[in-house]
Each structure stands twice: as structure tokens, then as C-alpha cells.
Amino acid sequence: WLLKQSSRMRTVWAYKILFLDVLFPLNVERILFVDADQVIRADLADLYFTDLKDHVYGFTAFCYSRKEADGYLFWKQGYWKSFLQGLDYHISAMFLVDLSKLRTTLTADMLRGQYQMLGRDPESLSNLDQDLPNHLQHVIPIYTLPREWLWCESWCSDEDKQKAIIIDLCNNPANRSETKLESAKRIIPEWQALNDQVLRDIQQGGFEKMEL
Ligand code: CA
Numbered sequence: 001w002l003l004k005q006s007s008r009m010r011t012v013w014a015y016k017i018l019f020l021d022v023l024f025p026l027n028v029e030r031i032l033f034v035d036a037d038q039v040i041r042a043d044l045a046d047l048y049f050t051d052l053k054d055h056v057y058g059f060t061a062f063c064y065s066r067k068e069a070d071g072y073l074f075w076k077q078g079y080w081k082s083f084l085q086g087l088d089y090h091i092s093a094m095f096l097v098d099l100s101k102l103r104t105t106l107t108a109d110m111l112r113g114q115y116q117m118l119g120r121d122p123e124s125l126s127n128l129d130q131d132l133p134n135h136l137q138h139v140i141p142i143y144t145l146p147r148e149w150l151w152c153e154s155w156c157s158d159e160d161k162q163k164a165i166i167i168d169l170c171n172n173p174a175n176r177s178e179t180k181l182e183s184a185k186r187i188i189p190e191w192q193a194l195n196d197q198v199l200r201d202i203q204q205g206g207f208e209k210m211e212l
Helices: 008-018 044-048 067-072 078-084 099-104 107-118 128-135 180-187 191-203
Strands: 030-034 038-040 057-061 090-098 142-145 166-168
Touching (some): 008 128, 030 044, 030 099, 090 166
Parallel strands (some): 057 142
Antiparallel strands (some): 030 090, 038 166, 057 090
């Protein structure tokens, strides 16, 4: 009964956030979503077992330490600014969900209701997997994870990169022509070595069943 999405990208975004209560068996109590274009420099178990202090979600807040991005901070103006009332706007490239709590609080039902209501306006929900949990914050607060867990060049400063644990290749609103592979080589010093290692493993048959 939910509004259908016409683009495949938006359908994937919808599944990623709207159906987490029914996608997994009941004995799965927690999930960690990690975007496929991230390089992780630590043990993800530390993140997975973060104490969410009784929250349904753990997200990092959108970074705004890069001065060149000042003109693109959409949540610091207009609709989002007045809606958030000083709360952070969070990024959906990586997030933690306490599924048990998501189910008992009926959070996914609330998200689907919001999706149905806001989705009628074609101008809204341009990043629906991100907009919906942020929009529900006054009812279902988000636990803000320490910001070193997610760094991306478009929004975060070079200084913050020194402490970055996860590097995401998020889109750059000022430069849309660079491909993800070009970005990876330019931004992540260890990427080439990691890529070479994967290629060697494939040649040795280690990943023969994996479709790359
Ligand atoms: Ca990403």
C-alpha cells in the first residue's frame, strides 16, 4: 500500500530504512549498515557494540568542518533548520539499529506513515533513507555517534581526516564528475594496497564465488 518509487536507487533507499523490522529474523537484535564505498580503519565490532543509551538508532551527524562546503549545508537553512530546532541532521551512509527496540517502539510503522505522508510531494524526501529518520527525531531521538566514525571529503575538513576511522566516498555537490575509483585513489592513502590485495586474492581463487 505504500507509494511506489520509480527509480531503482530510491527503491533501494526505501528498503534500507523502511522495512528493517520485517527484513530480519526476530533473533537478530542489532544491525550495522555500512555503505559499500567505505574504507574502515578499525574493528567494526567496537562500533557494533556501542552503547546506544536506550536509543533505536545510532548515526553520525553530518559534518560541516570543511569551509568550502558552507554553501551546501541544506539542513542549516529553510525547512530543515526550522524543523530541527537545533538538533543535528544525521548522515545515512553508516548507521546502527537496535532492532529489538525498533520493533517494540513501532518505529518502522511510524517511518512508513511519514513516508506515505511526505512522499506525496515529489519535491520532498530527496534522500529518503536519510530524511525519514531525521524527520522522526522529535519522537524517536537519534543517538549521535562520535564523528570520527564517519569522514567524507565533501563535508569534513582535512584536519578531521587524521582521526577518521571510516572514510566514505560521498558525493561532492561541487564536483560530480569524479568517479568513485578516482576519488578512492586520491583520498584514501591505503586504498591502492587494499585493492591490490583483493586482486591477488581473486587470482589465487580466494574470492572465486564473489561477483565483483
Ligand atoms: Ca557512500
